[in-house]
Amino acid sequence: MKNRRANEGLRRALVEADWSQTQLAQAVNRIGRESGMALRYDNSAVSHWIDGTRPRKAVRPLVREALSRRLRRPVTLAEIGFREEVPSGAVDTVEGLVDLGRIDMDPSRRGVLGAGLFSVALTIPDWRDVVGRLESVQTGRASRIGWADVRTVVAMTERISELDDQFGGRHARPMAASFMVNTVAPYLRAEAPEDVRNGMLSAASDLCYLTGYMAVDEGLHGLAQRYYLKALELAGHADDHLTYCTTLRGMSVQAVDLGHGVQAQRLADAAAAASPQAGQRMRAFLAGQQAHAYAQVGDKSGALRFMAEAERAMDRAESREKAFGSYDPAALNYHLGQIRFELGETEASISAMTDALRLLPPIYRRARVRELSLKAERQLRVGRLEEACATWHLALDDYPLVQSGRCDERVREMRALLRPHLANSDARALYERSRTLGARA
Template sequence: MGAKCPNEGLRRVLGEADWSQTQLAQAVNRLGRECGMQLRYDNSAVSHWLDGTMPREPVRPLVREALARRCRRPVTFAEIGFAVDTSASHASTVENLVDLERLDMDPSRRGVLGAGLFSVALTIPDWQDLVGRVEAVQTGRAARIGWNDVEMVTAMTERISDLDDQFGGRHARPMAASFLVNTVAPYLAADAPEDVRKGMLSAASDLCYLAGYMAADEGAHGLAQKYYLRALELAGQAEDHLTYCTTLRGMSVQAVDLGHGPQAQRLADAAAAASPQAGPRMRAFLAGQQAHAYAQIGDRGGALRFMNEAERAMDRAEAREKTFGAYDPAALNYHFGQVRYELGEVEASIIALTEAERLRSPIERRTRVRQVALCAERQLRVGRLEEACVTWHRALDDYPLVQSGRCDDRVRDMRALLRPHLGHPGARELHERSRTLHGTRAV
């Protein structure tokens, strides 16, 4: 048996990270906990890796991810000297989509999917790399479809989105997965005129984006990334710039919510750069997210510049159409609140979140629970305990009707924040009310 070769690639990247062997081992152990693995690596394990021993296959992505997060850039397996299986088949986009959806439909596998790791090293395909790829659909497998089928898929996506807004994605996402496997995938394999084929690809991309958003809401962040990548591929094959940019922006939202500011900024900028001749509402939609990402990385000037751009664009959009759209004044004020908070202006953040609540459509129950609870957390932070309790009560009014991982997190945090204040009657009453929900929800 030949002697192992030292892994100079891993040594170089470890040096770039400015980490000791122990620090890398600790970071890998932490990432293991993120995806449900109990790891106990120490510096001796990393020493073996540097000497040329390969980590176990499930651990290799964790090593790569740990280094990518530390270096704040994508890191490839080849760069750190880890073998890559080149025999894997290059299945079509539709086949990959069906495999993903079937797993998501299976309750016995949902926990495994949900434990997938959120990766900052994820490679985002460029628009030009996606447009017109011939592997998208193999026609002739099913009956010919027409525009009425495209319209049906679009309408179904809108209905699932409404359910998600009202009740959260915990129950709606399996519906989306089932619909994608049983209806949309056969449509993608059907014969169709070119314009109808692209319309169906675009409709499928929208539905994949929605499934990714719902997965992120549930805290299944690795799964959400998989859905988002499928949405990007389908959008490129449909030549649908709007959904491609919307998906990149959604990926930025996911990253900023998880505290990965540099990746959030990169994705938000990519979404804005890829948006051709965006109208005012779309420009506000993109610039608001750029503002939040720039604020998180501490770029105050960039954050305020994009926030002003979003506000001006929204003013133009509202002047043209006096109805709420997908990005509306409530969403804009939410972004104001997040930017101000990231910049350390907590009182200004509370004002903006309060205005967002006033403007929000009644149907957006899940968003209301989460953002009202955020407002209460910030009221408590500046010492306004009684006001925070009143605000939290409003969040709890709607909470029992919403099945959402992010809302569960807000209620769990509320209970932890209230524990030091249980001598106050209002705080004790609120805490007791939240405990009555414990029998129906794991918070």
């Protein structure tokens, strides 16, 4: 039998985490369920790992993620004794983008996408690490492109974004992935003047960010992180601070919605720090997310300070100044509602959500379903059952028109919250109505 060397890295991480072998095994099993894996590890498995046996390759990232979440810091595979062999010949940015898009546009790979794991240990490249020209776009493997091609990508991204806002990302995201693989990737390899090349890189970064956002909407959080990382790379190659900061902020939104407040705070601060010359609307866009992240980690003074900064910046913003995806008074009030809720001020949160919904433009149908649902959940929390039911009915008016994993989740939560109240006629009528809307939720 081959002699194995004890895994001192994993042993040290367990001590630092103040975990037993059983607790690590249970955490790995839980994270496995998040990514669609049915695992049944116990303390004996962890004991074998410490003795030098390596878990199978698919499980090693789960061990790393469990320890990262427990220690609230990134943990590497090398640190816990599971160093991976690095393949020769790194895949360049465009190749990686094509591989990612091809998987996403193929309906037969949905199970693969669903198994992607959101990682708090994800390494975010610093601006200095991604800034600069992309080597692969200088190879001239396609015909020459011009500004008309850049405008085509920008226009398509805007159209896909409008479809996403109105109908959700379930149908729009594969369309975006197909466009990325079949049109944008060849453009990125084409000959072009330097300004056109940077414009195309920036347009591709915007599209990557949007596609990642749509993956979040469907609950494909590991996939979303991969798109976001590609958006960061492309933005750096284009010297596009705006999309780089917007993407970091999007990653913070994803983290805060999943309850990873520390990571959300780190990402929101990084987004703000990377945009020293942001305009007022962009400043509000970034500060509002900082406020939400700070509220989630219990830093009330920081949350209120950043919220006040967002409000001042919004007041000073010129009407024509626009952050990607926009940031308007409806979004500002939504953030205020989230912050008040995180701080335990549920009534104030309901009031802010009411203002947000009043100001929300009609095209944002998915946002309306989600925000009405959140408002109803909070109305129920403070004992206003009939009002909550009325609010949920408004959400169900739009729900059949939206293909969104996050909206599906809110309707599932509504049904769970209503079950203890089915003796009430309003609650029972709402519950029965929700059952007629199909099996999506």
